[in-house]
Amino acid sequence: MRCVADETNKRTLPATGWAVLGLLSFGEELSGYDLKKWSDLSLRFFYWSPSFSQIYSELRRLEKAGYATSRRIGHDTGTRDKRVYRITDEGMAAVREWARQAPVDPPVLKHGPMLRLWLGHLLEPEQMREVLLQQQDFAEDMRRRAAADAEAARADPAWAYPALTLKWAERYYASERDLAAAMLDDIEALGGSAPGQSIGLPS
Numbered sequence: 001m002r003c004v005a006d007e008t009n010k011r012t013l014p015a016t017g018w019a020v021l022g023l024l025s026f027g028e029e030l031s032g033y034d035l036k037k038w039s040d041l042s043l044r045f046f047y048w049s050p051s052f053s054q055i056y057s058e059l060r061r062l063e064k065a066g067y068a069t070s071r072r073i074g075h076d077t078g079t080r081d082k083r084v085y086r087i088t089d090e091g092m093a094a095v096r097e098w099a100r101q102a103p104v105d106p107p108v109l110k111h112g113p114m115l116r117l118w119l120g121h122l123l124e125p126e127q128m129r130e131v132l133l134q135q136q137d138f139a140e141d142m143r144r145r146a147a148a149d150a151e152a153a154r155a156d157p158a159w160a161y162p163a164l165t166l167k168w169a170e171r172y173y174a175s176e177r178d179l180a181a182a183m184l185d186d187i188e189a190l191g192g193s194a195p196g197q198s199i200g201l202p203s
Helices: 015-024 032-041 052-065 089-101 112-118 125-153 157-190
Strands: 068-073 082-087
Touching: 015 032, 015 052, 015 082, 015 089, 032 052, 032 082, 032 125, 052 068, 052 082, 082 089, 112 125, 125 157
Parallel strands: none
Antiparallel strands: 068 082
């Protein structure tokens, strides 16, 4: 029986590998540039967007595993040839099995503004308000971008579920925007709490 950690076990892909294979599962031949563009239009709103180096590294891994194939295509315009990738039947079966059976990891929150708020006793009140105002602006910008990408995704029937995921992202960032506004009100309600005040851990 193969060891789970054995590199020869095709199913031991990192999360980035499954994400790239998932992009290929939509059934088109895609270049590394296409994959980066598609991940920026969808994955970045709820997971992360792999770098070009990560994408090409995973594509090599997927080809070695037999989950993807590639070929070079030329251009009539005289520009440089590019390599495009397509998922194999084995790759489609693997990513389908992973999506259906792999444990779903709970989200892990790494929230810079919340960390800064936690250390708010070390900041001046105006500094803390500025952090939250920036978070409001960031969340609203992400909400607008997710909404625009969701609208574009709805034009392609194959992207029905990515469009729904982007709708989730739109709602998530709307809630982040509103939470930052609520925290601004909460800071005002603190009133006389002095910045730099020494605090102890709760017993």
